[in-house]
Amino acid sequence: MYGYLGIDVGSVSTNMVLTGEDGTIKHSIYLRTQGKPIEMVQQGLKHMQAALPGKLKVIGVGTTGSGRHLAGVITGADIIKNEITTHAIAASNVMPGVQTILEIGGQDSKIIILRNGVVSDFAMNTVCAAGTGSFLDQQAARLNIKIEEFGPLALQATVPVRIAGRCAVFAESDMIHKQQMGYNIPDILAGLCEALVRNYLNNVGKGKEILQPVVFQGGVAANAGMKAAFEKALGHPVHVPSHYDVMGALGAAMLAREATNRKSTGFRGFEVADRDFKAGGFACDGCPNVCEVVEIMESGQVIARWGDRCGRWSNALTQQARIS
Template identity: 50%
Template sequence: MINAYLGVDIGSISTKGVIIDDHNKILASSYIWTKGNPMEAVKTLIHNLENQIDKTKINIIGVGTTGSARKLIGTMLNANVIKNEITAHAIGTLSLYPDVKTIFEIGGQDSKIILIEDGIVVDYAMNTLCAAGTGAFLSSQASRLGVEVEDFGNIALTSKKPTKIAARCTVFAESDLVHKLQMGYKKEDIIAGLCKSVVSNYLNNVGKGKKIKTPIIFQGGVSKNVGVKKAFEEEVGSEVIVDPNGHLMGALGVAILSKKAPTKTNFQFSITEDNFETRGIECNRCPNHCEIICISKNKQLIDAWGNRCSNGDIFHKQ
């Protein structure tokens, strides 16, 4: 039996997971869509990981979760580490690129920048509010242009003269794109222009005022778009590295962190057969009206959170 560690990064668009060994070697990995149902997504993810390993030879002693639903999924998986995305991505990336100074991350609905000095996060910024410049923005523009978003990057690379697109906001970008199409601009030039606008939006938003140093690692779903990678390199004037496992860095980071946790987990692959439910209860004991989230496993309450004072603890027992 070898010791192994499970890391799960659960976002609103995608769910990523890895199983690693003591040397951080990835033994199994999976990337699926969350489809608005994090609990079902995690069950599918665990099935996918389970199918890639020999369970008789692996003992999972650590589980880490990160991402927007990290608390919920952490409870479900009996995680011994629950960490924010910044820490998780930094630890995962540093395990492969110990000299990294800047991490660009653009996902389906948000983006972030992480600045690192001597292996320590010294600054970061996140954009979770504006869809402009994210994967969702590129997907909607791709369908408007009648091309697959997966082909966006390669089409952009064929452009000789990228069209300037105003992409500070999705509404302006869409109307500008329609306008440029009507004026007869070539599709590849518009697509290259969109890739450039994603980069300028990013650098003027999360990257504003940040001192960008090399080596730079670009990750998140949008990093698979070679057009955006090229646009970043032109804008910052240096190489931008995209790791083939860049989409797994958050999951890898929390799996590594779970190794160092003081407690071990008793994770079982059979959790995929358990019935998990969540419900929200409003506490009316004061004007705060806290919404307390209760999670139960096979009808037994296993965790609850959301109350701002101990008066709400009563709901943790119901």
């Protein structure tokens, strides 16, 4: 039995997917990154190994997400791909003919427009994190509501309250104001969802032609209130795929299958979960740029470096360990 591994190391969550040779998901893992991407990749690998039948052999690895280079070095990935491409690939495989992908993750949100099965336009949030998962997380915590209960509660709303969605700071003070006026929590939550959707469509989706079918994915897609708010704003159904939270990893696994076509994998095995990796950094004093160079060490040996503009440090390593 053979399989492909996809790893998505995001700012908030680290996801892993193992697909069979036919691209179906055998197992998926969703972990919180907690600011420790290396440990989480290792932990994920351990969970993955434990959940899989012993005779399964990984013949391709792909990494994506903002920590893709890090994860790629640790696992020996065959392909390291940006998250826009992987999300698009996963969505168009799960739902052929998809024309719009709404993706909201922990720290970023994006919209991907596909036409004829090909990405024709995309946008990511620029300077503002209002309308991403971490803001919802924080507000849920402030209201002492578990993030899992957020969606169902929002659906109970009878009169959604209007909340300013332009900026997370204003949204918060608006929410406090409405709560002190005596509005119900479900109404406030539904209002917050609508504000975030409004902000998303005005900001990220500005001027984009949102055509059906629409897929909504990323961690925030778990929130039924957000799905309902999107459907209300767009006026047509929004589809949340069953593996909405690991779509990036799924896309990476699919790309790994393509990348290892008639080639053997660079995967270093599940054993890397037990190896000793350390990330360190130093400020290079070679010029006034003072680049922050990052070093990844395995058992005391440098296996990768990046962050230097001139290549003085990253080029000093062997060709194979070089990144970006």
